[in-house]
Amino acid sequence: MDIIISNNADKPIYEQITSQIKAMIMSEELKAGESLPSMRSLAKSLHVSVITVQKAYEDLQRDGFIETAIGRGSFVSAQNKEFYQEEQQRIAEEHLQIAADIGRANNIPLSKLQEILTLFYMEDE
Secondary structure, rough: OOOOOOOOOOOOHHHHHEEEEHHHOOOOOOOOEEEOOHHHHHHHHHOOOOOHHHHHHHHHOOOEEEEEEOOOEEEEEEOHHHHHHHHHHHHHHHHHHHHHHHHHOOOOHHHHHHHHHHHHHHHHO
């Protein structure tokens, strides 16, 4: 499992692990029923604390992405794409709310904000 940890990132290490595993599950790089490395093994390979990996696994389990069985390990649960997409939409809405607030406060027309969003959205296509 290829997880890249950045010490310069704004996100804590456990969140970096969580988001990368979620992305692997969503892209079906990790499939339902597939086992994840043990917390100890992943911590060792990433050169991080076992407690950091434990926090990531707890978040993944809470969000329904993995299931953990004592003595058996952690496994990818049936994919929870709807939950993940809902979570990502909520984050996008928060950012759009900030943009709308800035636009209103500075008399930036809605059409200009829509044009900017469209440019950003189409940028990688």
